[in-house]
Amino acid sequence: MNLDTDRFLQDLDTLRRIGAYKTGVHRPTYSPEDMESRRWLMQRMAEIGLEPTIDGIGNVLGRHRGPGPHLLAGSHLETQNHAGWLDGALGVVGGLALARAGLPVDVCAYADEEAHFGSGFLGSRSLIGALSEEEIDASRNRFDGTPLRDALAAAGLAGLPRLSLEEGRYKGALEMHIEQGTQLENGGLRIGVVTGIVGVRQWLIAFEGRQDHTGGTTMAERRDAGVAAMRLLHAIDTEFPRQCGERTTWTTGRIVLEPNAPHIIPGRAEVTFQFRDISTEVMDRLEATLRALVRESNRRDRCPATLTPLSRAEPAPCDPAMMRALTEAAEDLAPGAFQPMPSGAIHDSQHIARKLPVAMLFVPSKGGISHHWTEDTDRDDLVLGMKVLAEGARRFLG
Amino acid sequence: MNLDTDRFLQDLDTLRRIGAYKTGVHRPTYSPEDMESRRWLMQRMAEIGLEPTIDGIGNVLGRHRGPGPHLLAGSHLETQNHAGWLDGALGVVGGLALARAGLPVDVCAYADEEAHFGSGFLGSRSLIGALSEEEIDASRNRFDGTPLRDALAAAGLAGLPRLSLEEGRYKGALEMHIEQGTQLENGGLRIGVVTGIVGVRQWLIAFEGRQDHTGGTTMAERRDAGVAAMRLLHAIDTEFPRQCGERTTWTTGRIVLEPNAPHIIPGRAEVTFQFRDISTEVMDRLEATLRALVRESNRRDRCPATLTPLSRAEPAPCDPAMMRALTEAAEDLAPGAFQPMPSGAIHDSQHIARKLPVAMLFVPSKGGISHHWTEDTDRDDLVLGMKVLAEGARRFLG
Known part of the structure; x- marks a missing residue:
C-alpha cells in the first residue's frame, strides 16, 4: 500500500x-x-x-x-x-x-x-x-x-x-x-x-385553518393555523424529552404559513418534523407520542391537523x-x-x-x-x- | 339628493x-x-x-x-x-x-x-x-x-x-x-x-441561532432559532389573554425560518407579530408584556431575541x-x-x-x-x- x-x-x-x-x-x-x-x-x-x-x-x-x-x-x-x-x-x-x-x-x-x-x-x-x-x-x-x-x-x-x-x-x-x-x-x-x-422518520404535519383579516376577526372567532401549529410544537417540546433516548434528536426544520403576510390570519400551516435514533424501539415510542399529540391537538384545537409520513430510514x-x-x-x-x-x-x-x-x-x-x-x-x-x-x-x- | x-x-x-x-x-x-x-x-x-x-x-x-x-x-x-x-x-x-x-x-x-x-x-x-x-x-x-x-x-x-x-x-x-x-x-x-x-403596533421579533445538521448536533448543543421562536410565541399565547382588553386581537401572520430545510437546524427565525386595541392604555400594557416576554426569552433561551417596532398606528x-x-x-x-x-x-x-x-x-x-x-x-x-x-x-x- x-x-x-x-x-x-x-x-x-x-x-x-x-x-x-x-x-x-x-x-x-x-x-x-x-x-x-x-x-x-x-x-x-x-x-x-x-x-x-x-x-x-x-x-x-x-x-x-x-x-x-x-x-x-x-x-x-x-x-x-x-x-x-x-x-x-x-x-x-x-x-x-x-x-x-x-x-x-x-x-x-x-x-x-x-x-x-x-x-x-x-x-x-x-x-x-x-x-x-x-x-x-x-x-x-x-x-x-x-x-x-x-x-x-x-x-x-x-x-x-x-x-x-x-x-x-x-x-x-x-x-x-x-x-x-x-x-x-x-x-x-x-x-x-x-x-x-x-434511523430517521420524517413527517409533514399540516393544519387547516381559515384565512381572515387580523383586525376584524375576534380571538374567539379565529381558526389560526399558525397558532395550532405552534401549540403542537410546544407540546412536542414538552413531551419528547420525557420519551426520548440518550442520543435522540428531533427537529422542526421547515415551517410554512399561508399566506405568510403580517395582516392576515394564517389559513394553513405546514411543519416538516423529524426525529432520529439508533434504536427502533425508541423511535416506535416517539412515533406513538407524536401520534398521540396530534390526536390531542385535534381534540383541543379548531384547526384540523393531519400527520403524513414523508420518509423513513431504519x-x-x-x-x-x-x-x-x-x-x-x-x-x-x-x-x-x-x-x-x-x-x-x-x-x-x-x-x-x-x-x-x-x-x-x-x-x-x-x-x-x-x-x-x-x-x-x-x-x-x-x-x-x-x-x-x-x-x-x-x-x-x- | x-x-x-x-x-x-x-x-x-x-x-x-x-x-x-x-x-x-x-x-x-x-x-x-x-x-x-x-x-x-x-x-x-x-x-x-x-x-x-x-x-x-x-x-x-x-x-x-x-x-x-x-x-x-x-x-x-x-x-x-x-x-x-x-x-x-x-x-x-x-x-x-x-x-x-x-x-x-x-x-x-x-x-x-x-x-x-x-x-x-x-x-x-x-x-x-x-x-x-x-x-x-x-x-x-x-x-x-x-x-x-x-x-x-x-x-x-x-x-x-x-x-x-x-x-x-x-x-x-x-x-x-x-x-x-x-x-x-x-x-x-x-x-x-x-x-x-x-390602533395597531407591529413588531419584528428575530432570533439568532446557529445553523447545524439535524442529525449530528445533540439536543444539548443546539441553538435552534425556530424552537426559541416557538417558545416565545407559546408564552404570548399564554400571557396575552390575561393582559388584553375586551376586543384586543394579536396575530403572528408571518414566520420565516432560515434556511427552512427539513434536515437543517434553523439558524435564524423571524416572526412578524402585531396587536390591536381601541385603548392606548391596553396597548401600552400589552407592549410592556411583550417586552417582558422577550427579556424572559433572552434569560432562558440560547438564541438571542431582538424586538424591533415595524409600525405603529394610534x-x-x-x-x-x-x-x-x-x-x-x-x-x-x-x-x-x-x-x-x-x-x-x-x-x-x-x-x-x-x-x-x-x-x-x-x-x-x-x-x-x-x-x-x-x-x-x-x-x-x-x-x-x-x-x-x-x-x-x-x-x-x-
Whole structure:
C-alpha cells in the first residue's frame, strides 16, 4: 500500500474550487457545477486505472480492474446550498486515495444524498434497487419544483442505464465523513469509529385553518393555523424529552404559513418534523407520542391537523469486523485520540448497509458546523483520518 | 339628493372585472390591473362633473367643482393578493355615488392601503404629510422586493406632484367598508356605525441561532432559532389573554425560518407579530408584556431575541357629530338592524383622522371573510349601506 496523503489533500483543494462559495461550496444536485465535479472525478478515476461510468441517476462508479475481494468506498459530490467543502467530498476523495494506494477498491459518488429531489439518497437507493421509475417520475426539486426527469435530461443523464451493486463483488463498503457534530472536538479526539447510523422518520404535519383579516376577526372567532401549529410544537417540546433516548434528536426544520403576510390570519400551516435514533424501539415510542399529540391537538384545537409520513430510514448498525479493523488502525495511528460513536446524521452507507457490511470513519468538524459554508476540518485531522481509513481497509481486506 | 343605487351596484360589478380572480379580485398596488382601475375611476369622476387628478403616489382625487362645505369620501382600489371584490372598492364607489347624487363630495382612492409596499397606507399618509421622500426611497414590495421608486416609475407615476389635503376645505371624511368580521352577521344586523378605529403596533421579533445538521448536533448543543421562536410565541399565547382588553386581537401572520430545510437546524427565525386595541392604555400594557416576554426569552433561551417596532398606528375615535348623523340615518332606514361598534381593522380613515373629523359605516361580511377571493356581501346590504351613508352625509352637511 502506497498512500499519497499530499495528493489526497490536493484533490480536496481542487474539488472545492468547483462551485466555490466563500470558503465553502454551492453544488446542488445536477447543477452545472455538480456535473462538472462528476466529470472531474471520472478523469481522476481513469488516471489511476479505474474504469469510470456515470449512470442514469448520476452515480459515478470507478471499477477496480484487478481481482477481489473488493471494497466499495465513497460518498457524495453534491452539496447542500451554500454548504461546506468536505461533506461528501471527503468520502469520495478518500475512496480515490485508497484506490490510488493500490488497494482493490471501487470508488463511488452516490447521487443526491443531500435530497435536493424528493426524499434524497437517489444514488445509493438506486444501486440497491430501492428507487422505482415511478418515484423518479414523481420527484421534484424541493426548492424550485423542477421535475427530476427534467433535471436528469438537462444534465445529460436521461436514457443512461442505472447501475446495480454487483452481487458477490464486495467484502464491504467504507465511508469517511466529517462528524457534523462536536463530540470529537469537545472530547479532544481526532477519530470516530462509527458503531451505527441512526434511523430517521420524517413527517409533514399540516393544519387547516381559515384565512381572515387580523383586525376584524375576534380571538374567539379565529381558526389560526399558525397558532395550532405552534401549540403542537410546544407540546412536542414538552413531551419528547420525557420519551426520548440518550442520543435522540428531533427537529422542526421547515415551517410554512399561508399566506405568510403580517395582516392576515394564517389559513394553513405546514411543519416538516423529524426525529432520529439508533434504536427502533425508541423511535416506535416517539412515533406513538407524536401520534398521540396530534390526536390531542385535534381534540383541543379548531384547526384540523393531519400527520403524513414523508420518509423513513431504519437504523443501520456497522459491521463488527470492519469496525474492529478500523479500531485497530486507530489504536496504532491515533492512540488515545479516538472513540466509538453513533452517527446522528444519515449517510449513503445506511442504504448500502441493506446489501453489504458497512463501516464509517469520522473526523472532527470545527465547531460542529456543517451544511454551511464555514464548515471546516484541520488538514492534520484529514490526513490522520485518511491514514486510519487506509490502514483499516488494508487490515480488513487482510 | 338623487341617489342611484342601481348605478352604484353596476359600478361595483364593473370594477370587479378589473383583475378578476375566481369570484374575487387580484389587483396588487401599481400592477397593470390596479392602474387600470385608477384610470376607470378617473373616467367615472369626469362623467359626473368631478375634476380628477392622479398624484405621485397613486392617489386618485375627484374634486367637486361647486361651493362647500365639502365632504371627503373614499377608500382604496388595490386589493390584497387574490382577495375580495368589496374591500376598499365599496368605499370608493360609495363616494362616487354620493357625488353623483349631488352632494358636495370629493372622492378619493387612497393608494396602497393594503401595504404591498413597506408599512402601507402610502396614499392617506401622503395626503396628510406623513410620508417622507426618504421612506419612499427605502420602501420595497414585500413579496418580490421591487423598490417602490421602480414600481412608481413603471406605473407612470414618477415625477408627478403629491397632493396634500386642502386646509379648510372639508367638514369631515367618510368611509364605507365591509366589516371584515362576523359581529353584524352573528347579531342579525345590517349596519355598523363605527365608534373608532383600533390602533395597531407591529413588531419584528428575530432570533439568532446557529445553523447545524439535524442529525449530528445533540439536543444539548443546539441553538435552534425556530424552537426559541416557538417558545416565545407559546408564552404570548399564554400571557396575552390575561393582559388584553375586551376586543384586543394579536396575530403572528408571518414566520420565516432560515434556511427552512427539513434536515437543517434553523439558524435564524423571524416572526412578524402585531396587536390591536381601541385603548392606548391596553396597548401600552400589552407592549410592556411583550417586552417582558422577550427579556424572559433572552434569560432562558440560547438564541438571542431582538424586538424591533415595524409600525405603529394610534387608535382613532370617530367624530361624534358624524356618528350622530349616521346613527339617525340608520334609525330611519334600518330600524333595529344597526349597532355602534369599533373597527378592528385599520383603514385609511385612521390616518385622515389626524387632520379631519372622520366616520365610518360598516356593512356585513358573509362569514366574516375578507382578504380572500370568497369575500362577499348581500346586494341588499350593499344598497342599504349606501342609502344610510348618503342620508347620513346629507344630514351632517345639513
